[in-house]
Amino acid sequence: MRLSNGFEYIDSNAALAALCERAATLPMLALDTEFVREDTYFPKPALLQLNAGGDIYLIDPLKIDQFAAFQALLADPGIAKVMHSCSEDMEVFNKLMGDYPANLFDTQIAAALCGHGFSLGYQKLVAQLLDEHLEKTETRSKWLQRPLTDRQCHYAVDDVRWLPHLYDILQQQLHELSRKEWCSEECDRVLAQARQGIADEDQYLRLRAASRLSPEARGRLRALCAWREKLAREHNVPKGRIVSDATLLDIVERIPTSLRELGSAAKIRQSSVRRFGDSLLACLASTDCQPLPGELPGVAERGDKSRRELVRKMQAQTRDVAEAIGLPVEILGKKRDLEQFIEAREQSPIANGWRAPLLADKLDALCKC
Structure with a gap:
């Protein structure tokens, strides 16, 4: 499978608005971002990559200051936004537009739900599903420099070139496994966490x-x-x-x-x-430093042997269920999720959504023993 290496560089407000008008007719867009965060709290957006119907665009946020059309495009719930491991990219979108994409499809999440491995990197997933081998040489590149080098542009293009193909394959696999709703739930959680942040x-x-x-x-x-x-x-x-x-x-x-x-x-x-x-x-020295008695959320009391034994049994049960249905155990239930299930059941992801019918009753039975 070979595709053209061509792309269009978008470096004006007018060009971005025209691009968004064309892209608004498509059912799916693939996105990625490059940013720098070495010496700042907030990310410095350096580049936006967009694959729209096979045409690839590199959007320069250093030259553009009007993102209303792009924001409207990303907010359109009728267009799927395909990304890979996008939690940090959400911060870039928030920095530029104060908003997040609607109808998100994260290929890393989808790959895990299809049994390809937990937290699989983009290069590995492309190699595994498409037999294409991508370079990793520009991951620490100087993305704020201008002009970008040919190698930087090639790397940036590759980051979205293969996302539509991954989307097609993973969507089909999710359909065959009856897990499309699972993926939607997980991607919605990513967006909810991005909006809520950590207090x-x-x-x-x-x-x-x-x-x-x-x-x-x-x-x-x-x-x-x-x-x-x-x-x-x-x-x-x-x-x-x-x-x-x-x-x-x-x-x-x-x-x-x-x-x-x-x-x-x-x-x-x-x-x-x-x-x-x-x-x-x-x-x-302030009154803010009040003692915090009791256990931390999601942390079992280290000295409680019965508690530790319960968590171990819950981990074993979770592994058994994950293996039986071909899931990485980490996406079904991490140790922190299990501990939260003990302490605040209804707040645990295991007690909600697609995980609940798979695991909640089994863990409840262990907790009552």
């Missing part, structure tokens, strides 16, 4: 070590993670540029009360102490 007060849950902390230290960590998130957003710098995760974990145990004590925290930049130290200490 500043819940950022601490992303640190695995939070579960090992005392209630007092955990309360301090929650406050400091929220403080860091707000500051990073305000200054548009990476969170780690303010204070790293490792440093925060050290601080909540040491509880420094002066800049000098703060300066001795693990791996802390002295520039961060000078710039943000007073604010950090004020947060640490």
